[in-house]
Amino acid sequence: MNSMTGFGRGIGESEIGCVTAEIKAVNSRFLEINIRSDHFSGSLEEIARGAAKKILSRGKLNIFLTFTPAALASATHVEVDEGLLSAYLSALSDISGRKGVKKGKVHVSDLLSLPEPFLTVRKEDVSEEEMAPLVKAAMEGALGSLIEMRQREGHNLKVDLKQRLAFLREKLAFLLSRQDLAAKAYEERLRQRMEKILEQMNFEVDEGRILEEVALFSEKTDYTEEVVRLASHLDQFDAMLESEEPIGRKLDFLLQEINREANTTASKASDPEVIDTVIQVKTELEKIREQVQNIE
Numbered sequence: 001m002n003s004m005t006g007f008g009r010g011i012g013e014s015e016i017g018c019v020t021a022e023i024k025a026v027n028s029r030f031l032e033i034n035i036r037s038d039h040f041s042g043s044l045e046e047i048a049r050g051a052a053k054k055i056l057s058r059g060k061l062n063i064f065l066t067f068t069p070a071a072l073a074s075a076t077h078v079e080v081d082e083g084l085l086s087a088y089l090s091a092l093s094d095i096s097g098r099k100g101v102k103k104g105k106v107h108v109s110d111l112l113s114l115p116e117p118f119l120t121v122r123k124e125d126v127s128e129e130e131m132a133p134l135v136k137a138a139m140e141g142a143l144g145s146l147i148e149m150r151q152r153e154g155h156n157l158k159v160d161l162k163q164r165l166a167f168l169r170e171k172l173a174f175l176l177s178r179q180d181l182a183a184k185a186y187e188e189r190l191r192q193r194m195e196k197i198l199e200q201m202n203f204e205v206d207e208g209r210i211l212e213e214v215a216l217f218s219e220k221t222d223y224t225e226e227v228v229r230l231a232s233h234l235d236q237f238d239a240m241l242e243s244e245e246p247i248g249r250k251l252d253f254l255l256q257e258i259n260r261e262a263n264t265t266a267s268k269a270s271d272p273e274v275i276d277t278v279i280q281v282k283t284e285l286e287k288i289r290e291q292v293q294n295i296e
Contacts, residue, residue, distance in 0.1 A: 001241055002296040003153030004028070004059040004248070010141020012134035016126050017069040021048065021138035023146050027293055028060035037065035041128055044135050051139040055147070057246045058296045063142075065135065069126070084118040085111070150296065157291055158241050164288050165238055171281050172234075175227050175265065178274050223265040223274075230261040248295040255289050 004027045012019040033052055035045045048063055092106050111118070237254055240247045262285065266278040 001154040001158050001243065001247060002147070002150040003157055003294050004150070004296045005153060005294060006146045006149035008142040008144065008146025008149065010138045010143070010145065012137030012139075012141070014130070014134055015070055016130050017067055017134075019131065019134035019138045020064075020066045020068070021135070021142040022064045023052070023142045024062045024064075025056075025059045025146060025150070028058060031056060031058055032060040033063065034061065035063045035065065038067050040065050040067070040131075040135075043128055044131055047132060047135045048139050051136065051143060055143050056296070058248055063139075065138070067126075067131070067134075079120045081118040081120065084116060088114060088118065154295065157294060161241060161288060161291060162238065164284055164291075165234055168234055168281060168284055169231070171277050171284075172227050172231050174277055175274060176224065178271055178277075179224055223268045226261045226265045226268070230258055230265070233258045233261065246296045248292060251292045251295060252289075255285065255292060259285055 004025060006025050008023045008025075010021045012021075031053065033049050035048060037045055045065070048065060052061055052063065088111060089106070092110075233254055237251060237258070240251060240254070259282070262278060262281050266275065266282070269275045269278060
């Protein structure tokens with residue numbers, strides 16, 4: 001079981017330079033991938049996207065790709081247009097020899113200020129074929145460290161959820177123990193009211209009618225089936241926590257079923273202690289739901 005949050009960093013290196021991949025992951029219902037790169041081509045970004053899709057199933061990923069050349073200076077070349085430079089020098093020499101023109105040395109700054117540049121700067125671009133293996137290696141490292149962090153977070157979530165499941169099971173056991181007591185308490189209250197009323201009217205208590213009313217009350221307030229189903233859902237939830245596959249959506253759906261059973265139990269309950277216990281159950285279920293939002 002993995003969490004959806006985490007961070008991973010990886011590096012791919014060769015003689016041409018170094019590609020660094022960083023991945024930040026947060027919760028999301030689906031798999032969302034956003035890539036920001038240092039002027040990487042679309043095909044290189046797609047390699048990174050494909051690597052993430054192959055391993056991850058849920059979460060919002062922000063992937064950052066950067067490239068650092070191995071030798072920046074060697075990748076840049078400055079070329080001199082010899083013909084243009086010679087023409088400039090010849091023209092300047094001719095001008096300086098004319099009458100009225102003060103002679104002086106020609107400085108490089110003078111040449112660089114001329115309208116047509118004689119220097120050309122050319123950068124050698126690294127090909128996609130050279131970059132692709134570096135992107136793959138960087139993503140492999142970043143995804144590996146991301147998954148390790150997700151697994152650690154997932155383990156912590158599992159421990160927390162199992163503790164909460166144990167708490168819920170205790171509350172369900174209490175609810176079952178209170179089921180018969182509620183009917184007995186109702187029977188006592190009903191008997192006392194009827195005896196008081198019939199005593200004033202000099203009538204005898206109809207035992208059969210009391211039992212009939214108690215039976216109807218028990219049928220309306222019997223939440224045994226709901227609690228049994230709720231316990232079964234908790235067992236399924238517990239078993240899913242041991243799965244190595246993505247289970248976040250399944251757990252979310254199962255929680256909806258558990259909440260439905262808890263709501264039905266609350267609607268049938270008449271015992272104040274039962275109602276209070278159901279409120280505690282629903283409060284705990286809400287905490288579990290918040291944790292499940294972090295599970296892949």
